[in-house]
Amino acid sequence: MSRLAVSPPRGTFAMLVALTWGPLAGFVMLAPALGGATRYALLPAIPAVAALYFLTVARCRRSRIAVIGMSLICFWLLIAVSVPFMHLLDPDKPIAPLALPGTVKHGVFFLLGSDLRGRDMLSRTLWGSQRILVWGITSTATAYLVGAALGLIGGYMGGWWDEAVSFLGNVLMSFPVMVLLILILNLLGQSAFNIIIAVTCSSAPLIMRIVRGLSLDAKSRGYIQAAETRGEHPLYIMLVELLPNVRRPLIIDACLRLGYTTVAITTLTFLGLGLQPPDPDWGLMIKEAATAALLWKYSYMLIIPALSVSSLILGFNLLADGLNDLELRA
Amino acid sequence: MSAAPLLECRGLSVCYGASAMPAVRNFDLAVKRGEAHGLVGESGCGKTTVALAIMRYLGKAGRITGGEILFQERNILAMDRTELRRMRGGAVAMIYQEPSAALNPCMRIDEQMIEVSMYHGGADRPEAVRRAIGMLDRVRLADSARIMASYPHQLSGGQQQRIVIAMALLADPLLLLLDEPTTALDATVEAGIVELVRDISRESATSMLYISHNLGLIRETCDRMTVMYCGESVETGEVAEVFAAMRHPYTRGLLAAIPTVNADKGKRPLVPIPGQIAPPGERPAGCAFAPRCPHFEAGRCDAGSVALRRVSDGHLSRCLRYEEIDWQACVASPAGGADAVAGEVLLKVEDLSKCYGEVSANEGLTFEVRRGETVALVGESGCGKTTFARILMGLTQASSGSLKLESLELSRLPVTRRKRATIRSLQMIFQNPFDTLNPTRSIGAQIARVVRRFGIESDRARVLERVLELLDLVKLPRSFAERRPAELSGGQKQRVALARAFAGDAAVIVADEPVSALDVSVQAAVVELLVQLQRLKRTTLVLISHDLSVVHYLADRIVVMYLGQIMEQGSTGDVFAPPYHPYTESLLAAIPLADARLSKRRVVLSGELPSASRPPAGCRFSTRCPYRLEGTCDVLVPPVHVFAPGHRIACHLPREQLLTMQPVFQESP
Numbered sequence: 001m002s003r004l005a006v007s008p009p010r011g012t013f014a015m016l017v018a019l020t021w022g023p024l025a026g027f028v029m030l031a032p033a034l035g036g037a038t039r040y041a042l043l044p045a046i047p048a049v050a051a052l053y054f055l056t057v058a059r060c061r062r063s064r065i066a067v068i069g070m071s072l073i074c075f076w077l078l079i080a081v082s083v084p085f086m087h088l089l090d091p092d093k094p095i096a097p098l099a100l101p102g103t104v105k106h107g108v109f110f111l112l113g114s115d116l117r118g119r120d121m122l123s124r125t126l127w128g129s130q131r132i133l134v135w136g137i138t139s140t141a142t143a144y145l146v147g148a149a150l151g152l153i154g155g156y157m158g159g160w161w162d163e164a165v166s167f168l169g170n171v172l173m174s175f176p177v178m179v180l181l182i183l184i185l186n187l188l189g190q191s192a193f194n195i196i197i198a199v200t201c202s203s204a205p206l207i208m209r210i211v212r213g214l215s216l217d218a219k220s221r222g223y224i225q226a227a228e229t230r231g232e233h234p235l236y237i238m239l240v241e242l243l244p245n246v247r248r249p250l251i252i253d254a255c256l257r258l259g260y261t262t263v264a265i266t267t268l269t270f271l272g273l274g275l276q277p278p279d280p281d282w283g284l285m286i287k288e289a290a291t292a293a294l295l296w297k298y299s300y301m302l303i304i305p306a307l308s309v310s311s312l313i314l315g316f317n318l319l320a321d322g323l324n325d326l327e328l329r330a
Numbered sequence: 331m332s333a334a335p336l337l338e339c340r341g342l343s344v345c346y347g348a349s350a351m352p353a354v355r356n357f358d359l360a361v362k363r364g365e366a367h368g369l370v371g372e373s374g375c376g377k378t379t380v381a382l383a384i385m386r387y388l389g390k391a392g393r394i395t396g397g398e399i400l401f402q403e404r405n406i407l408a409m410d411r412t413e414l415r416r417m418r419g420g421a422v423a424m425i426y427q428e429p430s431a432a433l434n435p436c437m438r439i440d441e442q443m444i445e446v447s448m449y450h451g452g453a454d455r456p457e458a459v460r461r462a463i464g465m466l467d468r469v470r471l472a473d474s475a476r477i478m479a480s481y482p483h484q485l486s487g488g489q490q491q492r493i494v495i496a497m498a499l500l501a502d503p504l505l506l507l508l509d510e511p512t513t514a515l516d517a518t519v520e521a522g523i524v525e526l527v528r529d530i531s532r533e534s535a536t537s538m539l540y541i542s543h544n545l546g547l548i549r550e551t552c553d554r555m556t557v558m559y560c561g562e563s564v565e566t567g568e569v570a571e572v573f574a575a576m577r578h579p580y581t582r583g584l585l586a587a588i589p590t591v592n593a594d595k596g597k598r599p600l601v602p603i604p605g606q607i608a609p610p611g612e613r614p615a616g617c618a619f620a621p622r623c624p625h626f627e628a629g630r631c632d633a634g635s636v637a638l639r640r641v642s643d644g645h646l647s648r649c650l651r652y653e654e655i656d657w658q659a660c661v662a663s664p665a666g667g668a669d670a671v672a673g674e675v676l677l678k679v680e681d682l683s684k685c686y687g688e689v690s691a692n693e694g695l696t697f698e699v700r701r702g703e704t705v706a707l708v709g710e711s712g713c714g715k716t717t718f719a720r721i722l723m724g725l726t727q728a729s730s731g732s733l734k735l736e737s738l739e740l741s742r743l744p745v746t747r748r749k750r751a752t753i754r755s756l757q758m759i760f761q762n763p764f765d766t767l768n769p770t771r772s773i774g775a776q777i778a779r780v781v782r783r784f785g786i787e788s789d790r791a792r793v794l795e796r797v798l799e800l801l802d803l804v805k806l807p808r809s810f811a812e813r814r815p816a817e818l819s820g821g822q823k824q825r826v827a828l829a830r831a832f833a834g835d836a837a838v839i840v841a842d843e844p845v846s847a848l849d850v851s852v853q854a855a856v857v858e859l860l861v862q863l864q865r866l867k868r869t870t871l872v873l874i875s876h877d878l879s880v881v882h883y884l885a886d887r888i889v890v891m892y893l894g895q896i897m898e899q900g901s902t903g904d905v906f907a908p909p910y911h912p913y914t915e916s917l918l919a920a921i922p923l924a925d926a927r928l929s930k931r932r933v934v935l936s937g938e939l940p941s942a943s944r945p946p947a948g949c950r951f952s953t954r955c956p957y958r959l960e961g962t963c964d965v966l967v968p969p970v971h972v973f974a975p976g977h978r979i980a981c982h983l984p985r986e987q988l989l990t991m992q993p994v995f996q997e998s999p
Contacts, residue, residue, distance in 0.1 A: 222766035223776075226830065229723045230783055231745045231753040244770035 013055060019048035021137055024081055028134040039084035049077045062329070066322020069255075072315030076308075080130045088123035091280040095120065098292075101300055113300050115285070116292050124280040125304055131281045132312065135192055136262045139199035143261075144254060147204035151211025152238045156219055165212070169205035177202050181264060185273045195274055199261055210253060214246035248327065255320035259313045266309050282309045334403055335360040336537050337384065337505055341397035344379050344388065344561075351610035352395060354379050354561040358638070361505065361554075366531040366538040368548035368569065370584070371558035372849040374607045377541045380558075381507045384539075385424055386414055401505070420450045423498035424507040428514055429490035433482040440478035443497055450501040465496040469526060486938045488519035495526065499536070506530075509541045516710035517876050518935045521920035525934050527551050543849060545584055546922025549573055554644075557581045560608060560618035563638070567645030573926040575657065577647040579623045582657070587854035589883035590925045591906065591918075591995055595861050600883065602855035606819060617650065625655050672886065673701030676870050677722075677838060682731035682741060684717050689943045691717040693894045695731070699838070699887075704864070704871040706885035706902075708878060708917065712942045714894040715874045719840050722872070723758055724748055735838070754784045757836040761843040763823040767815040773826050774811030777801075777833060784834040800829040804859060821852035825859065832863055839864075842874045857884065878921050882906060887976070890914050893942055893950040900977030906995075909971075909988035911979045913951045918994040929996045949982060957983055 023045040031038045053074040060066035089095065089108070096105040097118035103110060112121035154165035172180065184198040218224060219242070227237050268274035269283025277284055282305040289301035339359040343352040354376040361367045369377050382388050384399055386406060399406040401422065409417065418424075426432050434442055440462060447458035466474040469492040482490055491511060498506055508527065512520040528551050531538050540551055548555050549569055556566040557580060565578035576582045586601040605622040614620055616632035623631070630650055638646040649655075677699035684692040691714045699705045707715040720726045721733060724745030733741040738752065745753065760766045768776060777797045787793045798808045804825040815823060824844065831839050844860065845853040857880065864871055875881050881888060881902075888905040890898040890913065898911035905914060919933035937954045940946055946953045952963035959982055968980045971988065979988065 222760035222762055222827075223768040225725070225760060226758070226766065226827075228725055228745060229753070229756075229758050230780060231724075231748060231750070232783070240771075241768055245768065247770075 008055065013052075016048050016052040016055065020045045020052060020077060020081065021134075024130065025134050025138060027084070028130050036084070042081050042084060045081040046078070049074055049081055052077075060322060060326060063322035063325045065318050065325065069315045069318030069320070069322055072311050073319060076129045076133060076312050076315070079126050080133050083126045083130065086126070088126065089120040091119060091123040091127045094118040098298065100297070112304055115301050116288060121285075121301065121304055124285060125282070125308055127280040128282045128285060128305065129308070129312075131192075131275060131279065132262060132265060132283075132309065135195055135265055135275070136258060139196040139265070140203070140254065140258050140261045142196050143200040143203035143257070144207055144250075146200050147207025148211045148243070148250070150204065151208040152215055152242060154208065155212040155215025156238050156242060157234065162212075165208065169208050172201055172205045175202075177264070178267070181268060182271070182273060185268065190273055190276065192275055195265060195268065198268075199264060202264070203257060203261065207250075207253070207257070210250065211246060214249065215242055218242055218245050252320050252323045252327065255316050255323065259316035259320070262309065262313050262316065282306075335400075336363045336365075336402060337361040337539070338400040339380070339384070339397065340400070342380070342383060342394070342399060343396035344376075344383050345393050345395050346391050346610070351613070352561055353392075353610050354383070356397070357558075357561065357563055359556055359563065359566075361537050361539055363504075363537055364531075364535045365554060366527075366540060366552040368552035368555035369539060369541045369558060370543065370545055370548050370555060372543060372584075372607055372851060374609070375558045376561040377558055378509055379561075381424065381509050381539065381541055384507065385418055385422065387424075419446070419503075420501050421503055422505045422507065423501060423503040424509065425491075425494050425498055425511050427510040429487060429494045430482060432494045433490060435482050437481075438478070439480055439482065439485075439493055443478070443493070443500060446497050446500040461500060462496075465500050466493075468499070469493070469496045470522075471496070486519075487515050488522060488938060491515065491523055492526065495523075495530075499530070499534075503536060506536055506538045507541070508538060510543070511540075512547070513542075516939065517878070517920040518710060518916050519939070521916075522934055524550055524922070525932075544922055544924075545588060545850075546924040549924055549926075550922055557584070560613055561610070562618060562648060563646075564619065564648045565646065566638075567641070571642070571645050573924070575641075575645075577641045577645070577652045577657070578619075578649045579625050579655070580619045583622075583624075584850060585924055587850045588924050589854075589857070589879045590928070591879060591882050591921060591923070592925065592928060592997060594883050594902065599861075600854035600858055602853075602858060603851035606821070606852070617648070625651055627651065672703040675699070676701045676736065677872075678732075678734045679718075680732045680734075682718070682721070682733055683729050684714075684721060684726070685729045690945070691894050691942065692721070692728070695891075695896055697889050697896065697899055699870055699872060701837075701870055702864075702868050703886040704873055704884050705887045705889060706873040706875060706881040707889050707891060708875060708881055709891035710876055710939060712893065712939060713891040714942075715891055716842060717894075719758065719842055719872070719874055722838075722840060723756060724753075750785060754834040755837040757831040757834065757839050759824075759827050759831050759839060759841040759844045762847055763820045763827065764847070766827045767818075767823055769815050771814070772811065773801075773813055773815065773818070777811075777826070777829055780830050780833040786834060796833075800833055803832065803863070804829045819852070820848050821856055824848065824856050828856070828859060828863065832867060832869070835867060836869060838870045838872060840872045840874065843876070844873075845880060846875065846877060853880075860884070878917055890917070893940065893945050895950055896978075896980065897951060898977075898979045900974065904974050904977040908991040908993055909973060909979065910991055910994070911951075911981055912955045912957050912983070915991070915994060916954075916956075923995075927998055929998055931992060931994050931996075933994070949980075957987075959983075 023041045027038050027042055053070060056070045057067050060070065094117045095108055096114055097116060099105040099110040099114040101111065101113040110120060112125065114120055150165045154162040180202050181198045184201055185194055188194040188197060224237060224241055227241050265274055266283040269281055270287045272287065274283060275281045285305040286302055292298040293302035339357055342354055342357040344354040345352050357380060369380065371377055379392065383394055384406065394407060443462035444455065444458040447453040447461045453461060462478065463474050466477060471477055471489060471492050477485065512523050515523065524547060530536060540548065542548055552569050554567065555569050555572055556563045557578065559580050565572060565581045572581065576585065583603040587603060589600055603622050614632060616634055617636045620626050620631045636648050636650055638648050641647050641652065675698050679695050679697050682692055682695040683690060695718060707718060709715055721728050721741060724740065724743060727744060728741035731741060732739060774797050777800055778793050781787055781793050781796050787796050797811055801808050801810055806822060806825050845856050848856060861884065873881065873884055885902050887901050888899065889896055890905065890911060892913050897913045898905060906918065916933045916935045919930055923930055933956065935954045940953055946964060948964045948966050949968045952958050955963065963982050968982045971979045971981065971985055973979065981988065
């Protein structure tokens with residue numbers, strides 16, 4: 001078995017993800033209130049993304065699919081953390097409407113054209129990556145937190161606990177996903193934080209099912225029984241003995257689920273239920289371009305954000321596929 | 331009988347994956363017509379690879395890189411797909427370890443059996459049905475109509491294996507390959523299958539290749555045998571001759587590692603084979619067994635490859651020094667340490683019962699365990715021995731009765747409500763070494779958790795020191811503290827489990843089949859370690875096992891259980907000598923004997939183990955008992971006869987008849 005010459009200490013991966021996500025989420029959530037200086041908080045995230053990329057590629061180099069997927073994801077992550085430092089036009093400022101890609105209008109060069117209100121497509125697309133990544137990752141992570149906790153409780157504790165958790169999950173799963181999302185956003189109102197709640201309600205039951213099944217299987221193992229005969233607290237058994245052993249299949253599922261969540265958020269925004277204008281967002285851009293794109297000449301307004309969101313989703317799916325491949329080969 | 335063997339492997343070599351190192355190398359084997367040939371060796375020695383190569387079942391991973399396999403003087407390696415298909419299942423049939431995996435779970439037995447005769451035998455449907463019923467009779471499955479109409483999951487493991495054998499025989503094969511066919515079965519069921527296999531080989535002209543890790547089984551079923559090590563045959567010959575005069579240190583080592591029923595830990599300690607089998611890439615030059623051999627001579631054994639050498643007609647050994655080694659000297663081995671003297675009563679079990687709904691897993695258990703002794707709970711699956719262990723450990727609670735550790739009542743005290751000192755004094759070793767350790771945490775961290783949890787040490791440096799001492803205690807290198815379980819072998823994992831169990835100086839250790847998943851040579855080392863630790867720490871051991879030879883070796887007293895009830899209990903000597911409970915008698919007769927100086931009486935049980943949810947009325951053993959008294963045994967609860975102090979038998983047979991029972995084992999001079 002070949003190993004890296006110097007294998008990084010355990011937890012490096014989690015640390016790099018935290019180092020990327022923390023500043024990015026902070027920037028997206030707080031910048032409107034605290035002003036542009038917040039962008040300097042993003043500086044440590046830039047090397048973190050690079051390190052994340054090289055670390056993953058080094059680990060997964062035997063699967064080309066995983067490397068392609070990770071490249072797509074890291075491309076958008078890098079854009080998201082470095083876009084405040086780029087010299088771009090203001091994404092919210094109307095300059096010259098309906099400028100075609102690669103043309104000069106009112107003395108401004110539009111590489112990707114401008115939209116119906118005259119805002120620069122390039123800067124809107126690049127800024128838009130921030131929102132989808134932050135809200136996608138945050139809501140998936142929240143769904144995992146809730147789903148894994150419930151799954152561990154249901155699977156390990158069994159009995160009454162399991163009944164309660166499974167019942168809750170079954171109720172939520174009986175709704176079609178989109179109906180559930182729209183219902184929750186209509187009930188709670190339209191905001192980014194409510195998207196997190198909606199995605200959690202729709203994804204957590206599925207995650208709960210997976211974790212519950214894995215815990216049920218792991219529960220009968222000798223090391224769990226050994227912990228029980230030592231009189232360990234159930235919380236210790238669930239978190240220290242069980243959780244690390246159900247981790248591997250969850251990582252693959254998490255990559256897939258990030259893709260689903262990206263689709264869901266984009267769709268919600270497109271329906272006008274998610275992120276609100278004027279912030280640049282891919283779902284919003286697609287929505288605003290929908291009418292203009294009826295003319296082939298102006299279809300770039302739709303194609304550019306659509307390709308962006310597809311490439312990100314493709315990245316997540318390819319990574320999941322690649323990881324699955326590697327798992328099967330090992 | 332024609333002179334040419336039915337099956338012949340000549341210089342067979344097989345490689346796996348990209349590796350150029352053969353898993354099987356230059357392997358020779360000849361199976362004559364009508365002969366039962368045994369193939370024996372530890373796991374990883376290439377036994378199954380040989381069988382798969384004969385069937386050409388190696389798949390994509392394995393490649394045959396050299397030699398030839400002749401079946402009826404035709405090279406199997408040169409056959410095309412049509413010929414191969416005709417050969418597989420027709421002329422050659424294979425029987426695997428796990429019968430449930432060999433049967434299609436969604437087809438009824440009759441469909442599966444009829445298919446064989448129609449496809450390979452060219453029979454029409456009514457004829458195929460007739461043949462299937464006849465064959466069920468031949469593999470001694472009564473009630474063929476019910477069995478034919480069943481799905482595989484409705485049958486027991488023993489019945490399933492008989493059906494697999496019946497299906498193999500339906501095609502009227504010339505050669506039967508049996509790969510550990512009884513390893514997944516209970517002792518008395520195993521004895522039945524072994525008897526069946528032996529009868530088939532005697533009655534018919536079918537040749538057999540019987541693969542097993544168990545020397546005793548090979549001795550009981552085969553005419554000739556080949557011992558494999560590192561992909562080579564190291565000794566081959568007539569079974570009787572090889573057992574009478576083993577001429578390879580590996581064969582001798584395998585035998586010395588097996589506990590026998592005429593010696594125990596006080597008389598003859600088990601001798602493990604040091605080290606472990608080398609993986610294909612790391613095999614030494616010269617004799618493959620050299621690194622583990624007690625008779626190794628530098629400059630000779632490691633000089634170059636060793637050829638098979640003739641000992642006598644048909645008896646070959648791959649040992650350079652077989653003429654020089656004093657084979658008699660290896661038989662006698664140093665006496666073990668003195669037995670621990672049993673102290674006061676430590677565990678007192680009185681009328682303990684446990685019901686799961688309708689099923690009574692334990693019923694009226696009454697016995698005592700004294701300090702420092704080893705008490706074995708013996709019985710087949712479903713007899714309730716594991717349920718008892720769970721009650722003792724506080725993982726489940728008894729329905730009635732009492733279980734006292736010294737004066738503390740434990741029968742209804744769950745582990746979460748026990749004091750730390752109580753938990754510390756009761757520890758358990760689990761059966762499966764492969765999941766006894768948490769795969770995501772280092773060995774050191776797992777032992778350290780026990781040390782901290784039991785309040786033995788709390789300071790970081792002291793905890794580490796204690797962990798290292800415990801690794802020393804179980805004879806593992808200190809560097810293992812930083813390894814993860816995946817890097818350890820089965821035997822090493824079980825040593826870590828021992829370290830964990832002994833970390834808190836437990837008063838009682840419950841060992842649930844501690845060595846049943848290990849290879850014999852490793853098993854011996856772990857058993858010896860267990861004995862040493864027990865002597866050192868004066869620990870009381872509650873041993874749960876179905877392997878009576880291990881039990882005989884380790885235990886001071888034995889409790890024989892059947893379907894939740896105690897059938898017989900007494901000292902090891904009392905239980906292994908008459909008078910016997912009829913169930914004990916059949917369990918003893920089911921032990922495969924590898925010692926050439928011993929012979930045994932045959933007692934093979936009819937019928938299957940009844941389901942624990944519908945236990946028979948009266949004596950629970952009455953449905954299978956060869957001495958059953960109609961109208962008594964199946965109605966009334968049996969009385970308890972006391973023979974020697976502590977030797978109790980629950981049986982309806984009159985005392986006089988029990989006293990006249992003949993011993994199962996005979997020592998021949």
